[in-house]
């Protein structure tokens with residue numbers, strides 16, 4: 001393909017990518033800006049509200065210029081819960097995948113706990129951790145934990161037997177085989193778990209922040225609903241969407257660098 | 267490891283690098299026992315090129331995997347330099363048909379894998395890798411990952427990887443089976459050159475009689491049910507060997523007769 005053709009394809013892709021949102025916005029505008037419809041505000045109103053939420057200067061009310069505080073609170077919980085999940089799930093998954101005794105010990109219990117939806121843990125979390133950020137943190141941890149754990153176990157267990165033979169024949173000892181073979185070979189799966197886990201963390205954060213915390217994007221969404229500030233509800237949703245998208249992109253970029261060797265990722 | 271130096275000089279005779287004495291291999295298969303190999307006896311000298319041929323299921327891979335140390339012998343003895351083989355080790359390098367390269371390492375990192383694993387300093391391992399990358403003609407692809415290589419190139423990496431790790435015995439299980447005829451011919455030539463230069467002992471499994479005659483000092487013929495060694499033919503033709511020659515064809519007829527009569 002010529003450079004020109006490549007550029008033409010790229011710009012066509014970009015055009016198509018923005019086409020759907022633009023059409024969506026248009027439809028939203030047409031459906032809501034006429035008189036007689038009040039449940040959902042038109043996009044322009046939401047944009048103004050978002051601006052005020054982020055920078056202030058429009059309404060100058062209780063919510064003006066508070067977006068960063070809320071976003072930082074949510075980000076902290078998402079990444080904190082996620083990091084804790086990774087810290088627990090990664091070694092646990094490695095052990096379950098590699099050591100039969102650990103697998104027999106933990107796997108049945110984990111399989112029984114797994115089908116319980118994260119949201120079903122909410123009341124119990126509130127009882128144990130009280131109403132506040134710790135419940136939100138716990139839910140994020142739980143949401144990120146399983147995808148991370150399961151993908152790690154899967155990755156460790158599906159290392160090709162041939163690679164163990166190759167390593168042994170080249171002089172790798174029993175301990176070193178973990179670092180030399182198991183870890184790098186299961187990296188693509190671990191990475192899939194990481195991406196899914198982070199995605200789940202963003203899903204769960206809103207539920208978690210409904211437990212009566214003061215700050216956080218989930219918290220203002222719920223609060224604004226009670227005050228019938230629907231523009232704020234939608235502004236919060238959009239912000240979560242954008243932050244979730246950006247963090248997934250960052251993880252993907254990291255993956256491309258780390259997994260350049262893998263035809264599926266490189 | 268200094269093993270070569272302390273090689274005991276047996277009285278009068280030269281100690282074979284590999285001494286396989288009455289080896290049986292049985293596998294449990296459900297409630298049954300499968301005898302994959304029965305009473306295999308084979309002595310291989312340092313620097314010999316052995317080809318193993320025989321129909322599918324006659325135990326060629328099994329024999330090779332026992333020499334590599336991936337499988338234990340059920341009875342009999344398998345000795346290298348007079349000592350029983352007790353597991354895989356860098357003195358016996360295996361070249362797998364499916365390559366078995368580490369997909370997360372580049373060509374030169376794959377080749378440096380053995381030296382690094384055995385604790386050679388980084389710079390030394392890198393120098394070794396450079397030398398063997400060049401030996402197998404992959405200098406341009408030194409920084410490529412395995413998924414970016416053709417089958418023939420991957421097989422070169424697999425060969426370089428065991429050579430870089432000072433393997434004395436190279437075990438090859440149908441290494442060129444998946445390659446096209448031209449690539450195969452090129453690799454055969456290159457392998458012979460490397461073999462002669464590095465004074466390797468090679469055991470090479472193949473289905474192709476012609477390939478065996480082109481390469482081997484000795485062609486060992488096996489037959490199935492249970493797997494046995496039925497012939498051990500010395501190929502005295504000078505190299506490079508001409509597959510259209512009269513003697514070559516006589517050997518070919520002789521070997522296919524041996525294979526055919528034992529089906």
Ligand SMILES: Nc1ncnc2c1ncn2[C@@H]1O[C@H](COP(=O)(O)OP(=O)(O)OP(=O)(O)O)[C@@H](O)[C@H]1O
Nearest residue numbers: 293294295300302321322323324325326327328329
């Ligand atoms: N791990 C195993 N468990 C049970 N039986 C086995 C095992 N490995 C090999 N066998 C049996 O041993 C016999 C010899 O197998 P082997 O793979 O050595 O044959 P081969 O000569 O290499 O055949 P091919 O030319 O098809 O590769 C076969 O009957 C096979 O079923």
Ligand SMILES: [Mg+2]
Nearest residue numbers: 326327328439
């Ligand atoms: Mg085989």
